[in-house]
Amino acid sequence: MGTASPEHIRSIPKVELHVHVEGAATPSTLASLAKKNDVHLPVQDPADLYVYEGLEDFISVYDIICRCLVAAEDFERVAYESLELAHKAGVRYREMFFSPTFALRRGVSFATLWSGLLAGLDAAQKDFGIQCRFIMDVDKPSGPGPARELIELALKYDRDYLIGIGGDAGEAGIDLSAFVDPFDFARKNGFKTTMHLSEEGPVSDIEVGVRQIGIDRVDHGFNLLDDMDLTQEVAERQIPVTVCPTSNVEIGLLEEMSAHPAPTMRRHGVLVSINSDNAEMFRIDLADEFARVQDAFGYGLDDLEDLSLAAVESSWLDETSKNEMNDQFIAQFLELRSNMGQPARDFGV
Numbered sequence: 001m002g003t004a005s006p007e008h009i010r011s012i013p014k015v016e017l018h019v020h021v022e023g024a025a026t027p028s029t030l031a032s033l034a035k036k037n038d039v040h041l042p043v044q045d046p047a048d049l050y051v052y053e054g055l056e057d058f059i060s061v062y063d064i065i066c067r068c069l070v071a072a073e074d075f076e077r078v079a080y081e082s083l084e085l086a087h088k089a090g091v092r093y094r095e096m097f098f099s100p101t102f103a104l105r106r107g108v109s110f111a112t113l114w115s116g117l118l119a120g121l122d123a124a125q126k127d128f129g130i131q132c133r134f135i136m137d138v139d140k141p142s143g144p145g146p147a148r149e150l151i152e153l154a155l156k157y158d159r160d161y162l163i164g165i166g167g168d169a170g171e172a173g174i175d176l177s178a179f180v181d182p183f184d185f186a187r188k189n190g191f192k193t194t195m196h197l198s199e200e201g202p203v204s205d206i207e208v209g210v211r212q213i214g215i216d217r218v219d220h221g222f223n224l225l226d227d228m229d230l231t232q233e234v235a236e237r238q239i240p241v242t243v244c245p246t247s248n249v250e251i252g253l254l255e256e257m258s259a260h261p262a263p264t265m266r267r268h269g270v271l272v273s274i275n276s277d278n279a280e281m282f283r284i285d286l287a288d289e290f291a292r293v294q295d296a297f298g299y300g301l302d303d304l305e306d307l308s309l310a311a312v313e314s315s316w317l318d319e320t321s322k323n324e325m326n327d328q329f330i331a332q333f334l335e336l337r338s339n340m341g342q343p344a345r346d347f348g349v
């Protein structure tokens with residue numbers, strides 16, 4: 001199977017569904033925002049902050065980044081810059097998480113952060129043609145009550161660009177079934193729902209998410225294959241799983257990316273997409289992640305194109321938009337193949 005050059009991979013049109021705006025702040029932006037907002041960074045070189053010993057350690061670094069985001073213009077800057085970097089990685093459409101709990105705890109208002117994020121999105125869409133929608137994460141360790149309050153709060157603001165509710169942060173010791181109520185409430189109000197499940201937790205967390213909470217998508221789902229009945233159900237119902245291999249290696253779930261379960265999930269028919277999770281915090285963008293996946297999984301260009309189309313299918317675009325994007329991507333794949341001297345491929349259209 002033919003493999004793709006780094007240049008070819010970067011040009012493949014892509015959709016990204018699992019990336020956190022706060023984690024996409026570059027070290028230089030972080031240093032500048034820390035100075036502006038009088039936040040002490042515990043390292044000389046801000047790049048040294050982006051090294052982790054586990055999920056808990058990672059979340060503590062995440063909290064430091066969030067402390068550097070205070071004014072609307074700070075949120076605007078990280079949203080804009082992250083979309084600029086995504087554009088350079090070939091991303092055409094992104095559904096991006098933001099986690100207001102960290103900011104609200106420190107007294108930043110929802111109005112401030114939301115207006116900043118929208119301004120960043122609007123400017124990036126105009127400058128780069130990239131499209132983006134937001135998913136608001138509720139903080140699982142804070143519990144279902146604060147999750148519902150946060151969703152109620154978000155309902156008071158502009159909904160055009162807020163399409164979904166997610167659930168991030170740690171899983172250990174959390175009764176996930178308690179989130180049935182806030183996630184039901186979210187769906188009744190027109191939101192799609194997703195949740196970080198089995199990043200550090202067992203496969204039973206995915207079962208609760210899929211069978212009790214009724215989420216539309218699974219983020220990470222790292223241990224899904226531990227339950228083959230559930231794997232079959234997730235595959236048959238085509239519940240998308242957004243995997244983030246570099247993130248899983250960085251946080252210490254596995255040592256080598258080649259041991260990642262994504263290829264086996266795909267062989268079982270699971271709708272898998274590849275994502276950067278916290279691009280800058282892991283010193284990658286989505287094009288880098290595609291290149292790593294090609295090397296680690298022994299994939300070829302066909303697989304990378306299929307993963308890109310799987311992300312279109314996994315998105316929360318309406319069916320018409322999905323079909324249009326699917327067709328556009330295939331036309332661009334063929335054009336790229338021609339430009340890069342790769343053989344044409346029959347996509348069955």
Ligand SMILES: [Zn+2]
Nearest residue numbers: 018020196277
């Ligand atoms: Zn994530």
